[in-house]
Amino acid sequence: SHIKEVEFIKSSAKPKDCPKDNFPEFAILGRSNVGKSSLINALVRKKEVALTSKKPGKTQLINHFLVNKSWYIVDLPGYGFANAPESTRMDWSALTKGYFLNRDTLVAVLLLVDASIPARKIDLDCANWLGRNEIPMIFVFTKCDKSKNKKGNRPEENIKDFQDIIRENYRQPPPWIMTCSVSGLGRDELLLHMSQLRNY
Numbered sequence: 001s002h003i004k005e006v007e008f009i010k011s012s013a014k015p016k017d018c019p020k021d022n023f024p025e026f027a028i029l030g031r032s033n034v035g036k037s038s039l040i041n042a043l044v045r046k047k048e049v050a051l052t053s054k055k056p057g058k059t060q061l062i063n064h065f066l067v068n069k070s071w072y073i074v075d076l077p078g079y080g081f082a083n084a085p086e087s088t089r090m091d092w093s094a095l096t097k098g099y100f101l102n103r104d105t106l107v108a109v110l111l112l113v114d115a116s117i118p119a120r121k122i123d124l125d126c127a128n129w130l131g132r133n134e135i136p137m138i139f140v141f142t143k144c145d146k147s148k149n150k151k152g153n154r155p156e157e158n159i160k161d162f163q164d165i166i167r168e169n170y171r172q173p174p175p176w177i178m179t180c181s182v183s184g185l186g187r188d189e190l191l192l193h194m195s196q197l198r199n200y
């Protein structure tokens, strides 16, 4: 699971514009601002491979990053960005759903869920949509370092609540992992998991 090199290949506005070289790939999905681009940078241990921002809505296209010339990490636009115009939100759904349903080389989706806030309906809806469409996924809980928020529960409690709801809908709930892109928590475990799925 060692990452030797990573190379940005292209941004695609439509699923049919994605690379056609048939390398296996992992898509990074989650609410806007959940930490998708940050997770990619943490995985590949480079600061600005994927562009990040404090403002939600930074990533707007399907971005392919080739790792070790043999597999892709795909950065996707976030969903649930409240300030996005209606037209952009429609595009999001068409773009990503089209991608998920037609991308034969997709190994699994890493569905990122913010562990620093209580479980959100939009994330559960997304997990259920992927589940119904039999798209393999791994729940990646982000921002597990953010525990000082007085209003919210601790990350462990938020994760447990999320899992409890998920378990009601699945015979076999997807695997999950706690991460922090600042400290690198969960990085090695996640990469190992991804390498096992690639070789399966």
Ligand code: GTP
Binding pocket: 030, 031, 032, 033, 034, 035, 036, 037, 038, 039, 051, 052, 053, 054, 055, 056, 057, 058, 059, 076, 077, 078, 079, 142, 143, 144, 145, 146, 179, 180, 181, 182
């Ligand atoms: P969009 O591209 O807008 O959908 O957002 P994104 O999901 O790619 O989020 P991004 O990686 O740009 O991160 C959003 C904000 O969260 C940035 O300010 C990051 O520094 C911060 N962030 C990401 N991961 C972590 C984490 O593990 N811990 C903490 N404390 N902050 C994080």
Ligand code: MG
Binding pocket: 036, 037, 038, 051, 052, 058, 059, 075
């Ligand atoms: Mg992003």
